[in-house]
Amino acid sequence: MSCKTGIPDLDEKIEEWIAWDQNETTCNELKRMVVEQKVDELKAILLKRISFGTAGLRGKMAVGYACMNDLVIVQTAQGLLKHLQKEKLDLLKKNGIVVGYDGRYHSRRWAELTAVIFLNGGYPVKLFSQVTPTPFVPFATKKYKCAAGIMVTASHNPKEDNGYKVYADNSAQIIAPTDKNIQDSILQNLVPLKTSWDTSVLTQSCLLKDPFQEILDDYLKTISEDILSDHKKLNEAVGMTFTYTAMHGVGYFTFQKLCDLIGIKIVPVPEQRDPDPEFPTVKFPNPEEGKSSLDLSFRTANSINSVVILANDPDADRMAIAEKHPNTGEWKVFTGNELGALFGWWLLDCFKLKYPDEPISNVCMLCSTVSSMILRSMSKKEGFTFFDTLTGFKWLANLTLKLEEDNKKVVFAFEEAIGFMCGTRVLDKDGVSAAAHFATMTSYLYSKGQTIAGKLDEIYSVYGHHISCNSYYICHDGEKIKAIFNRIRNFTGPNTYPQDILNGKYKITSVRDLTTGYDNNRPDNKAILPVSASSEMITFQFSNGLVCTLRTSGTEPKIKYYTEICASPSITDKKAIEDTLAEMVDGICQELLQPNENGLITRSTS
Structure with missing residues (x-):
């Protein structure tokens, strides 16, 4: 059976995957897609790669570098190991890592593959013998002074998803630049070692302990x-x-x-x-x-x-x-x-x-x-x-x-x-x-x-009444999301943000953009909170005390909005505050996000 599409760079990735992946199910799925010449789908899963960020990994369980599967987990664990060897070697030798998992499909398998890679590297691993709440992993990381904690979970995502969350040696979730350093290390260690697939070490190594009880x-x-x-x-x-x-x-x-x-x-x-x-x-x-x-x-x-x-x-x-x-x-x-x-x-x-x-x-x-x-x-x-x-x-x-x-x-x-x-x-x-x-x-x-x-x-x-209205729109088109936020940043011309909503009824007094680092509430117009160009986040303050933040989700295809009016304790008319909030939220969504024009999917009523 020929495993080619006639597209050189794509065929190279297909050949690479089949050579590296030792999971029969995902390998066969890839071959089926080639036979059926699903070129666009193959490009999406093989020419793009799921990125390791401060939330670790989270995505759909399927074949391909853009998804969650055995090979991606092996590559991730190998990269994480190399990163820890470089940054936390003494702690890694002494106390190793702790690994937990939830009840999702493949969670235990991916926790075990992670353990295999560290055990074969000669480092102690505390692998939970059964499913655990995510909080157990940072708790154990702190208790045992581990070099890192890993939890295989997609938290509350749909059943098709899974994830890989990493805690630093301080037992808190990793922050920049650790995420980028791990991502770089993953990309430098993509070739799976033969030992990375050998789970026999799980029954043989004296370095493996079960911390559950x-x-x-x-x-x-x-x-x-x-x-x-x-x-x-x-x-x-x-x-x-x-x-x-x-x-x-x-x-x-x-x-x-x-x-x-x-x-x-x-x-x-x-x-x-x-x-x-x-x-x-x-x-x-x-x-x-x-x-x-x-x-x-x-x-x-x-x-x-x-x-x-x-x-x-x-x-x-x-x-x-x-x-x-x-x-x-x-x-x-x-x-x-x-x-x-x-x-x-x-x-x-x-x-x-x-x-x-x-x-x-x-x-x-x-x-x-x-x-x-x-x-x-x-x-x-x-x-x-x-x-x-x-x-x-x-x-x-x-x-x-x-x-x-x-x-x-x-x-x-x-x-x-x-x-x-x-x-x-x-x-x-x-x-x-x-x-x-x-x-x-x-x-x-x-x-x-x-x-x-x-x-x-x-x-x-x-x-004082603190009344909020938070929700989201679903958008699977990353380019459309960028266009929405670029329009907000260039609302009436280059580098101009909105000044009001509803024909001037509610005035915007300040704007903080943590994607670009702009904050006109600061003397130098520079934000003091950390800035991330890889995610969208803009906050508007209005003259009547309403604060609105528009941002993208780090783990889901969503544009989220967060709004709150903080009223004085002397204002007791809650209904009036709620009515104002509802009017302003509708204005913000319709004028800034334009859900109808952009085909955004509204959150289902709960």
Whole structure:
């Protein structure tokens, strides 16, 4: 059978793939595509390469260099090994790496291939023997002082995807320029070694250890200790029953054990309790999607008279909450920003109880710049220190480490995409510990005759309404996305941004463009937050206090928008604020993003 298309550079890549790939399934798939002369598809998967960035790798599982498969994983692990040999050799020799994986298709296989490459290099590997929550990997990286941590997961992406997340030796996700250095190292080590495919080393090497039980025990003990003993007693006394969904992921086993330690009772959604790579009951296995992803949770909760739902995403690093209204019976799914406000109040209160003599000025709370600024408003009134960072927990975690070096106490960090870091036990978002803290907070509130929604209203009455509207459009055309943002940057002429929306009704007072480094709110027009030309991110501030950020996703084909009005506590007409926000969001989307003209796909209603 001829494996040629008649296109020299493409045929070279086809021949190369067949020579290198030892996975029969993907090899046969490639050969079939050649026989069927699917030239455009072959060009897309062989002449382009999936890029390693600060989020590691994430993409569709299929044949080709642009996708996730055995060969790409082997090349990635070989490149990562060479990078660590160059940058962290002593630590690599002494403590090696830790590798975890979730319940998706091929996750275990790719974790094992990674382990094989490091073991054959002569370095210690701690490979989890079963699926684990993503937070276990940074936790283990920190505990064992590893040179790196690797988690094979695509988090909440559709079932067709998988990913490869890397943590640095400081247990935080890697940041630039480490990502570029790893990418360069991958490209310099593309030829797979014969030993890279030899999994027999997994049963023979004395350098291989299974950290599962030790990490599970230590994690449970550590997180349990973070919850005050009086609150554990209160959990048992109140006796609330929480509905829990793992969204066909890996969270239930660990969370159930943690709940046993802190006095929380959960009833899992049975259809979604255990890992299932098919995600058969949800179109998108992401609780951030809201009610559309929680249908079975509502059904389970209603059947057992449970009024609060706790949800993790499939790799258990994110957490969502829903509460049933006591009068109407309607379910409210809280946004990440609303949960950030609740966590901020609760964890500050717990810190004061636990450390009554610690100056509040030493306390820090953090959020990403596209998240609600409720923590900033709280800090002005309460006296703790607030910081915001670029989007992504890699920035929050690395700033946390710097603050700890200055003897500051970081008690909470969050991003609006339902990611929460309660304390510094895990330097990443952790949906398991977040669910434990939130369930404890809920027991406390209900013991006082108060609901979660009621407490949120109380927080806003003290610090001012912070009303946000965040969503996205789907766009699979990267060139179209570039054109949209280039139009915004050259709105009325070269290098001119929009000055208002809705025919001048709402004026734009400042623009910060973290793609180009422009910020007209600074004396030199230069942004102080890190700049990345490889992603799109523009923030507009309006004269009425609304802040809007437009950005592209690092892991999905989306244009995201984030908007928030931060009102004074003296403004009590919430409906008027909401109406203004809705009008402005519609104007921003129609005038700047032009979804109809650009064929953007609207997020389905949740």
